[in-house]
Amino acid sequence: MPACYATPADHKFLLLESIFPVSAQGTPALFWSPEKPLTHLPEISGVDPVSANLLQQEYLKPLMQHSTESAVVFLKDRLHIDDFTKFADVYSLDSDGGAFKNIKSFMDEYFSLEIPQVKDPLKAVKELKSSFVGAVHTADSLAAVEKLNLGPSQKFLLIVELSPSSDLNDEEQTIASNDVTVGAVCHHLQKRGIKYTAMFTGKSSSAHQAEEFETFSGRHLLDTSESNIGTFVNISGAYLFLREVLVHIAHKDEKITLNLTVTDTFADESDINNNTALIQFDFDGTSKNGTGDYTVKITFNTTLKGDRWTINKILLSVDGIGEVGSNGSLSDSPLRTDDMDLVIPVLYSYHCSSMKMYVDYIRNKDLKDFQGTYVILNGLQMQPFNVQNEAFFNAQDCVGFFSRGIWMGIFSSLILLVILIFGVMMVLNLSTPDRFDDPKGKTITIAQAED
C-alpha cells in the first residue's frame, strides 16, 4: 500500500466526526479487546444516540458480563465527539492520534468498536457494576491499579475513573494525561497476562454545548407528530388548546424529567378580561422514575392593545423540588423568549408545534442553579381575545416562513448576484474590431515558414 494513503484504521476517528452531526446529548464510547473479536456486535447506523439500556443489553452484556475475560471501563468525566475532532489530530494522513495516542493505537492494533453517541453511559456502567459476577474494583490511577494485584485467574471488572480537568486548565493536557493513564493500565494488565475487554467513555457529554443550545429556538430538524389529539378548553371566551407538556429540571447535578398529563381543567385558574389575560396552566405529575410529586404552573401574561395582542411574560413555577426558598426553588421564574415573536395581530391566534423555553438564568442571577431547566409545550394554540365564529382564527406560527439565517443569506447573495449581473453585462458589451470582416471573402491563410 502506498505510503501516502491513510490506513483504514485512521479513518476510525475521522468517521466519528464526518458522518454524525454534533448533538448535545451523546457521549462516544470506544471498545477494544486484544483477544476477542467484536464483529458479532450490532453495527451502529443512524444519527440517534444509543440509549443506556441498548448499550447494556447489546454491548456490555455479551462483552463484559457473559464472557470469560475481565473487563476494564475507563470513565472520563466529560467526553464529547468534539474532543476527538480538536485533539486527536484527525486531519493529517499519518497522525498518531494527537492527545489520544495510546487509545488510537489500541483501537488500531486490537479488535475495536466505536459507538459515536451514547445517551447515558454512566447508567449502563452502574448497572453493569451491580450485576457483574466477579470482583469489582475501582481505581483512579496506575498506582491504585498496581496495588490491586490483579491476576489472570479470576474474572474482574475494573472501573478506572480518569482525573477531571479541574486542576489543569488546558483540556488537551487533561486528555493527554488521561490517555497516558489508559495506556499504562492496559500495558500493566498485559504484562500480567490478563485477558481483558476495555471500554473508554465519559460520564456525560461536554457542558459547553448547553449554552449555545439554549439560545437557539425555532426550527428543529425533526418533524413534529401528525396527531391532533389534545385538550381544548374555553375559559370565559379564551380558546386554548394543548397537546402535551414536558418539563425537565436541571438542579445543580440532578436532572429530573417530569411526567405531566394535560387534564380538562388544566387552564381553569386563568383570569381573562377584555384587555388583559393571565392564562395559567396547571399540571400535576411525578418524575420519570416515580419519586416525588410535583405541581407545575405555567403563566402567560398577555395584553391586548390596539391592533395587536402580546404575550409579555411566561413564568414557570414548580413545587416539589427539595430545597425551598427564594434561591432554591422555581417560583414564578421567567422563561427565555428572546427569539420568539410574541406580538400577534389582534384577531389571530398563536400556535406553536413545539415550544421549547429555557429558564432565563441570564437575567435572573439567582436561577443559576437551575440553568438548563426547560419546558416544552407541544401543539399549543391559544387565542385569548376576540374569538369570532366560535373557532380559532388564522394562527401566527412560532416558526416563520424564512428563518433569520435564510434572510441574511438571501440578502448577501442578492448583493453578490447584482455584482455578477453587472459584470456579465459589461463583458457582453465588449466588441471586437469587425469593421473589415467580410463573410463572403476569402479566409486568410498564413504561410508556414519552412523550418
Place this chain on the structure above:
Amino acid sequence: MQANRTPPGVMPVPTEPTKRYGTPLGPIYGVISSVIIFLLVLVGIYYVLTGKGSRVDFGWFFLSTSPYMWALIGVGLAISLSVVGAAWGIYTTGVSINGGGVKAPRIKTKNLISIIFCEAVAIYGIIMAIVISTNISDVNMSTMTDLDKIRENYSAGFKMFGAGLTVGICNLACGICVGIVGSGAALADAADSTLFVKILIIEIFGSAIGLFGLIIAILQTTGASMASE
C-alpha cells in the same frame, strides 16, 4: 444606440458589436425581470388579501439579522465600490493616454496626474474600510440583557453599513468622473498642449466629490462601537 461623438473628418468606429450572435439580450432581460416582478407582486397580493400584511415585517428583519452582517457588508462595499470606481477611471484615462501617446509622446508624463487622481479614490476606499472595521468587535449578543447596549450594537452595525455604502458609491461616481475627464484631458493635451492646465481644474473638482464621501462616512462611523456588557 450611443451618440455619435466622433469629431468631423474622422472615420466613425462602431462602439457596440455590429453583428448579432445568438439570442438578443434585450428581450431576455425583459422576460427575466417581468417574471421576477410578477412573482413579487403575486406574493405581495397574497399577503395583503389574506390579511397577513403584518407578517411582512421589516422591523423583525432588521432586528433579527445580525449586526455583523450589516457591518461587514459595509466594510466590503467601502473597499469594493471604491476600487471599481478607481479601476473604471484608470482604464478610461489609460486607454486615452496610450492612444494619444502614439502620435504625441509628450503627453505621457503630464497626464499621469489623472491616473493619480483616480488612484486616490481607491486609497480613500481602503482607508475607510480599515477605519470602519476597527469598530467591529466580538460580542456574544445572545447573553446580553441590557437593552441599551443591545441597541447600541445594532445601531453600530447599521452605521457601519451606511458609512461603507456612502463612501463606496461616492468614490464610484468620483472615479468614473475623473476617468472620463482625464481621458478628455489626455486627448485635448495631445491636440493642443496649452489646454492641459485648465482642464486639470475640472479634474480637481471631480476629485473633491470623492473626498466629500469620505468625510461623511467618517462622521457616520464615529460612535459606532460594539460593546458587550
